[in-house]
Amino acid sequence: xxxxxxxxxxxxxxxxxxxxxxxxxxxxxxxxxxxxxxxxxxxxxxxxxxxxxxxxxxxxxxxxxxxxxxxxxxxxxxxxxxxxxxxxxxxxxxxxxxxxxxxxxxxxxxxxxxxxxxxxxxxxxxxxxxxxxxxxxxxxxxxxxxxxxxxxxxxxxxxxxxxxxxxxxxxxxxxxxxxxxxxxxxxxxxxxxxxxxxxxxxxxxxxxxxxxxxxxxxxxxxxxxxxxxxxxxxxxxxxx
Amino acid sequence: xxxxxxxxxxxxxxxxxxxxxxxxxxxxxxxxxxxxxxxxxxxxxxxxxxxxxxxxxxxxxxxxxxxxxxxxxxxxxxxxxxxxxxxxxxxxxxxxxxxxxxxxxxxxxxxxxxxxxxxxxxxxxxxxxxxxxxxxxxxxxxxxxxxxx
Amino acid sequence: xxxxxxxxxxxxxxxxxxxxxxxxxxxxxxxxxxxxxxxxxxxxxxxxxxxxxxxxxxxxxxxxxxxxxxxxxxxxxxxxxxxxxxxxxxxxxxxxxxxxxxxxxxxxxxxxxxxxxxxxxxxxxxxxxxxxxxxxxxxxxx
Numbered sequence: 249x250x251x252x253x254x255x256x257x258x259x260x261x262x263x264x265x266x267x268x269x270x271x272x273x274x275x276x277x278x279x280x281x282x283x284x285x286x287x288x289x290x291x292x293x294x295x296x297x298x299x300x301x302x303x304x305x306x307x308x309x310x311x312x313x314x315x316x317x318x319x320x321x322x323x324x325x326x327x328x329x330x331x332x333x334x335x336x337x338x339x340x341x342x343x344x345x346x347x348x349x350x351x352x353x354x355x356x357x358x359x360x361x362x363x364x365x366x367x368x369x370x371x372x373x374x375x376x377x378x379x380x381x382x383x384x385x386x387x388x389x390x391x392x393x394x395x396x397x398x399x400x401x402x403x404x405x406x407x408x409x410x411x412x413x414x415x416x417x418x419x420x421x422x423x424x425x426x427x428x429x430x431x432x433x434x435x436x437x438x439x440x441x442x443x444x445x446x447x448x449x450x451x452x453x454x455x456x457x458x459x460x461x462x463x464x465x466x467x468x469x470x471x472x473x474x475x476x477x478x479x480x481x482x483x484x485x486x487x488x
Numbered sequence: 489x490x491x492x493x494x495x496x497x498x499x500x501x502x503x504x505x506x507x508x509x510x511x512x513x514x515x516x517x518x519x520x521x522x523x524x525x526x527x528x529x530x531x532x533x534x535x536x537x538x539x540x541x542x543x544x545x546x547x548x549x550x551x552x553x554x555x556x557x558x559x560x561x562x563x564x565x566x567x568x569x570x571x572x573x574x575x576x577x578x579x580x581x582x583x584x585x586x587x588x589x590x591x592x593x594x595x596x597x598x599x600x601x602x603x604x605x606x607x608x609x610x611x612x613x614x615x616x617x618x619x620x621x622x623x624x625x626x627x628x629x630x631x632x633x634x635x636x637x
Numbered sequence: 638x639x640x641x642x643x644x645x646x647x648x649x650x651x652x653x654x655x656x657x658x659x660x661x662x663x664x665x666x667x668x669x670x671x672x673x674x675x676x677x678x679x680x681x682x683x684x685x686x687x688x689x690x691x692x693x694x695x696x697x698x699x700x701x702x703x704x705x706x707x708x709x710x711x712x713x714x715x716x717x718x719x720x721x722x723x724x725x726x727x728x729x730x731x732x733x734x735x736x737x738x739x740x741x742x743x744x745x746x747x748x749x750x751x752x753x754x755x756x757x758x759x760x761x762x763x764x765x766x767x768x769x770x771x772x773x774x775x776x777x778x779x
Contacts, residue, residue: 263651264681265662274653278745281653293652295682295711298718323683331686357666538708538730541737563655563707563730589708589730 257285257378258292258313260335262324268353268363269318269341275359276341276370277316284375288382294324297331312336312381312438314374336439337377341370381438417472419465427459429473433480443478451477492596493623497630503530505596509613510622511572516596517616519609524573527600528560528591531626535633537564539588544602549577551604553612558601560591571604573612579603644678645724645766646699648716650706651682656741657729658706660755663747665704667759673766685715696721700769702762704729725765732758 261277264270281289292313315325315335325338345352345366353363415429432454441447452470455461461469492503508516514532518525533539541561551557557571580602583590591599606612617625649665652658669679678699684692696719703712704727713726733739733754741751 261653262683263653264683265649265651265665265679266681270681275745278653291653293654293711295651295686295715296709298686299709299711299714321684321687323687327683327686357663357670540730540733563657
């Protein structure tokens with residue numbers, strides 16, 4: 249059985265070399281990846297969506313991504329949306345600078361002090377978004393992030409003790425166990441996907457990554473999984 | 489061409505040549521008569537990254553199990569590889585000088601490191617992992633590494 | 638009147654996963670900002686990914702030098718996919734093999750050896766730029 253990757257957030261920087269703001273995106277992304285949230289994030293190369301990198305395409309569909317762009321062209325956001333999946337968050341450095349009244353960064357090869365300040369602010373904003381996307385709730389009483397599930401919620405895990413979440417569905421009267429289905433639902437719900445028939449193929453593409461599905465049953469499973477996702481969405485809305 | 493043992497961990501596919509024996513580092517040995525070829529396993533080369541330089545002990549070098557026989561510099565790490573067998577180096581892969589990337593492209597085939605004349609195969613072999621045992625170990629190591637990332 | 642010499646386009650790697658990407662960018666900046674600013678122009682990969690019209694037009698009119706940080710060769714592939722002509726492609730790993738003492742480290746900031754490797758690569762690119770520019774100038778006088 250394939251190992252389920254730990255839940256992470258993908259960071260995509262536009263890295264636009266033409267502008268100092270592009271350098272800001274790159275350094276801010278690196279700061280989040282290496283210093284602020286090293287265990288929770290992974291980077292994806294934007295050009296790999298086109299030049300290869302099928303693994304990267306699957307990742308951006310499966311996990312929430314933060315696109316960090318330098319300017320209004322928003323290459324990272326639009327490129328990810330076009331070739332992989334809509335990013336969960338988009339940050340535009342030029343907008344952030346304007347909103348916070350920061351000085352414009354100078355230097356492409358080496359940023360000036362204003363540029364480094366912009367890096368700091370962008371990285372902090374992105375790190376905060378990482379926490380939100382990973383579902384960590386800040387407890388003011390405890391003064392720390394809590395990542396435990398709310399009381400009453402339980403997640404069935406595989407009997408081998410690997411803690412990989414599974415979900416059983418009934419297909420043509422038979423019980424079928426699907427590995428990673430709860431996590432798949434969680435992630436696409438966070439991306440705002442509604443349970444319409446067009447979504448069924450997308451969900452099945454992700455189910456197929458972690459399960460060996462008999463092609464003879466695939467259509468039936470697809471229909472059942474979509475119903476299950478609809479139930480999941482209803483439950484999440486009731487909780488909210 | 490041997491049918492490889494294959495596993496997928498995260499987005500990576502790792503292969504093991506069933507005709508080889510392995511030490512725990514991931515150096516493979518393929519024996520033919522009293523000679524053997526040595527190389528890096530697919531898992532080891534993928535984990536180490538693109539290879540920049542390779543050095544192998546020259547012909548006529550006498551090695552005992554555990555002696556360093558090759559150093560490999562990649563874009564990520566520097567590896568010092570220990571010999572899984574005892575014997576004498578009789579040939580070093582000439583392709584490594586100009587095209588060390590052949591190891592990344594074909595680790596069990598054209599990317600071999602050297603050939604040796606074996607001197608103690610009967611005592612060396614029991615210390616090595618056969619392909620199935622190495623496959624199990626490699627799969628575990630790969631899964632652990634994904635968890636750590 | 639002779640045609641104006643069109644610029645040589647430099648397209649570096651955008652990757653932030655390894656130091657080779659940074660070497661690629663530092664070399665590109667060295668060429669386009671310091672060594673040959675009048676003869677070259679840098680195009681970011683992100684714009685090519687998005688099919689930016691201005692960048693595609695520039696590529697169509699110019700020769701390109703690509704500098705790839707890894708074997709996936711995104712810069713070279715993207716220029717080709719965007720209709721550009723790759724006059725010379727560099728793989729930083731191959732360049733490192735020629736300058737073995739300059740082992741690069743660091744991604745946000747290169748170590749001293751990385752800076753030297755970038756400088757050596759920039760010099761090689763400068764020579765290619767001169768060659769391409771001279772060829773164009775010679776052609777226009779024919």
